[in-house]
Amino acid sequence: MIGYILRRLAQAILVVLVVTIIVFILLHQLPGGAARAILGPRATALQVAQFNAANGYDQPLFVQYFRQLGEWFSGNFGFSVKLNQSVSSLLVQRLPKTVVLSLLSLLLTVIVAIPLGIYQAVRRNRSFDYVATGFSFIFYAAPTFFIGIIMIEVFSQNLGWFPPEAPQSNGVGPIFEQFDAMILPIVTLALLSIAGFSRYMRSSVLDNVDQDYVRTARAKGASPTRVLYHHVLRNALIPIITLLGLSLPALFAGALVTESIFNFPGMGLLFWQAAQSSDYPVELGVVIITAFATVAGNLLADVSLAIIDPRVKL
Numbered sequence: 001m002i003g004y005i006l007r008r009l010a011q012a013i014l015v016v017l018v019v020t021i022i023v024f025i026l027l028h029q030l031p032g033g034a035a036r037a038i039l040g041p042r043a044t045a046l047q048v049a050q051f052n053a054a055n056g057y058d059q060p061l062f063v064q065y066f067r068q069l070g071e072w073f074s075g076n077f078g079f080s081v082k083l084n085q086s087v088s089s090l091l092v093q094r095l096p097k098t099v100v101l102s103l104l105s106l107l108l109t110v111i112v113a114i115p116l117g118i119y120q121a122v123r124r125n126r127s128f129d130y131v132a133t134g135f136s137f138i139f140y141a142a143p144t145f146f147i148g149i150i151m152i153e154v155f156s157q158n159l160g161w162f163p164p165e166a167p168q169s170n171g172v173g174p175i176f177e178q179f180d181a182m183i184l185p186i187v188t189l190a191l192l193s194i195a196g197f198s199r200y201m202r203s204s205v206l207d208n209v210d211q212d213y214v215r216t217a218r219a220k221g222a223s224p225t226r227v228l229y230h231h232v233l234r235n236a237l238i239p240i241i242t243l244l245g246l247s248l249p250a251l252f253a254g255a256l257v258t259e260s261i262f263n264f265p266g267m268g269l270l271f272w273q274a275a276q277s278s279d280y281p282v283e284l285g286v287v288i289i290t291a292f293a294t295v296a297g298n299l300l301a302d303v304s305l306a307i308i309d310p311r312v313k314l
Contacts, residue, residue, distance in 0.1 A: 024065050077288065078285065080274075082277050091267065095266075095267050095289065097175065097264065097265060105187075109190045112190070113198040114201050118202075121201075121202045124202075132198070139194070144189070145257050145261055148257070148261035155184060156184065163180065164184075164262070167181050185262045200239055204236040204238070205236045207236075208232045211235075256272055270282060
């Protein structure tokens, strides 16, 4: 078990290094170079030269890479000239909000999708299964912005149940103090995941109910409930755990759109605003943090999979 975790940790570190190399290459592919992209098109040649000398962009590429790598790992992601603030401070302000939004939507996804998938498998090819499958296909195919707009139109404008805008105050505290304003963003972000997770859960349960170990448990006199929850569920959850680790990039992509629709001041909205204003340091900082989070999520999913499924240790 320890050896498996160490191997996966080494692979995760290698993936992170590859990501930093790709980001570093993209940084040097910006039009006019990093200095021109950060200072803007009106910067003079003297200002560009001074910026390159001050930030080490006039040194050999391998020297620049290791210097940049050290700054990234120390938490220095550069400075946003357009916002007149360091990228690190912006991420510290915005990242916790996106983490809370993503975790709450992921929690809602697990609470709804797993029982829904199990019930669909138990009641397969019946009316409820067909209806749930139809709604799953609709929500899975619908764009996030479309669902968000419908949510605002129905539950905010027409019914007046929830505010159309997420909490605007700084910090994570207002999220829970004004939790009614978080309902629509959380549900919007979760609906797409619920549609996909429930389908995977249904298929996984159906794949396991026909296995030999299930027939053996039934032959020994185990009740249907015990067979389902004691034998089938643990094995059926294996692909779901993998999906949880792989869902982080999709969650961030959904959070980017969701935060923009509900004006939620998280990392997704920060990235959207940076893209509109060509604020490259902010964009690169968000990309690096997202890549780190994705690798960490995959590592956590692999370790959890090894704990649940002993065959992985082999």
